[in-house]
Amino acid sequence: MAESVADLRADGHTDWREYGPLELPPILAHSLDAIVEHGYHGTSVRDLARRVGVTVPALYYHYQNKQAILVELLMGSLTTVLGRCRSAVAEVGDDPVERFSALVECVVLFMTHRAPLAFLDTEIRSLEPDNRARYIELRDELESLLRDAVRDGAEVGVFTTPVPVDASRAVLAMCQAVAQWYRPDGPLGAQEIAERYVTIALAAVGHRP
Template sequence: MNTAPDAAAGAAKRWREYPPLNLHPVLRHAMEAFNEHGYHGTSVRDIARRVGVTVPALYYHYENKQVLLVTLIETSIRDVLDRCRAAVAEAGDEPVARFSAMVECVVLYMTNRRGLAFLDTEIRSLEPENRARYVALRDYLEHMLLDTVEAGVAQGAFATPIPADASRAVLTMCQSVATWYSPDGPLPPEAIAERYVLLCLSTVGHTGDRTLGPGPPAGAQRGRPRAVTGTRNTFR
């Protein structure tokens, strides 16, 4: 049974770079179906039809629908964690730089890998053991951010009196980008990430000055909020 997609070695070291997503065809079609119809609204037969294989052939690669969801969700959260580790390592020890790098990293992921990232909304569909494993990984990411915020508070760079709540709010705000982002608007992912860094610095009570840089260059990849209709977003 294949439970992991192919991945470029060392990709996290280039945490701002997003080559084309290299997923097994079964995973790619499952991701698209889950995003369009939800986990419970998608059958294994639906996925097999999209892939162009029989149901038994699909089961040869992935033993059930739950394994597909687990593989996709864990692929996403582990990639975010690896990229965030690389981002904070590059940023150094200064809390504001580390915090800004983490926010930028998460938002860039939400815009460049929104099909995977949006599946975070399906954690309620995970079986208890799988959910617990995912929550542990997500908590690790939250604690990475909290440690940085607490360091900033200790140094006087951040003024929030509630660092745990502020960290949780920041992460929630960044992850929500995957629910509305579409690549055909006026701002590229980099500009959206820069704006979210500014918003999140305000959330933690950053005591220094920070302003937005210039707008996106001509011809830059663009992105805008996507209108939400019904109960699901689609990513095409």
Template sequence: MARQTPRTKQSNRMQREEAGLGFEPDPGPNWRRYEERELSPFLEAALEEFGAHGYHGGSVRAIANRVGVTLPTLYYHHESKQNLLVTLLMGSMHDVLVRCRNALEEAGERPEDQVANIVECIVLYMTHRHRLAFLDKEIDNLEPGNRERYRAQREELSVILRRVTLDGIEDGVFATPYPTEAVRAVLSMCQAVATWFRPEGLLTETEVAHRYVAIALDTLGFRRRSKGTGVPGRA
């Protein structure tokens, strides 16, 4: 058996921690479906406090008061305000990545269908989980090590979409001469949905997602393979 060095033990521990980060079970092929999600009382209170006052404006005492516990009790479960923010951000990113991997698997081999599913998946998450997704704006308030971990996970979305876009350019279905910038623009507009979407608005989550699929395909310079209407993967 290979010797377990301190670095190996640390790596194994981090992998175990990463595996349990999500707030919801893997939806598998039902990645478009969203059920009621329950955070722990501490995380729900932190989400409300950060949403109302921002990370710097929110206080640990106010979070404890929202839960109805003492500060020592809160610190027993979460060692710091930073830990609460990290847990919320990493859990949210974990869940959207799981859904996007399922969406990509369902899409098949055509790059345009893959882009359509990925964009739909991201926007559905930004609408259904907009309170969690809105916290992405607090990334600069993460401590350096935590920020690096979070950015590494977030970069996976960029990597997936860039790869699919380059495949589409090679396949002749995307015509953008600026794939890196186009992908960055698509991801930015999708992530921004969390800043303005409200369930009581004029558009449903699904309607917003389908519109953003069409906008994303236009941004990438989508060229249809044959005559038809609609966008890939949509009736």
């Protein structure tokens, strides 16, 4: 299997807020485009090989099958956003409001700057059982970062939501949905959207300054 590049590594960033152009190996780049356009099941290995400009056996030399390509993209995407979220939490420290705000900002920035990759989360249904279990385990860690921040804030009274677990889950789903509608040529930039979502998310957990 091809070595993961910086865009698919948890430690591939120097600043969790900064993003360059998305750079993937040709097979992954063309596979991402095809799956976003036609869905996983609507994309054939032959179509992927044609897009990359190689033979089907050459494609299989790098990846065992189409499922392996999907796993590389999905796990790489989740690993990347989780790595950035860990960096965000480490930067702001223990304050629950700062942690929560940084996490929301971090997730939304990923959803905007890496929208095609983030959009692939809808293809979790296409993962085989073992791969799906691995993906969900990693996604649970991301959810726990938000959940812990909301719980800690509720305990000290800066968040007033009576349902911190449900509130954190709802906030994460709201942030992830950005990838479905965001367009780089839209009226708001990625940072502006992230800041607005922090405001919305703080209201959702009943933030009391």
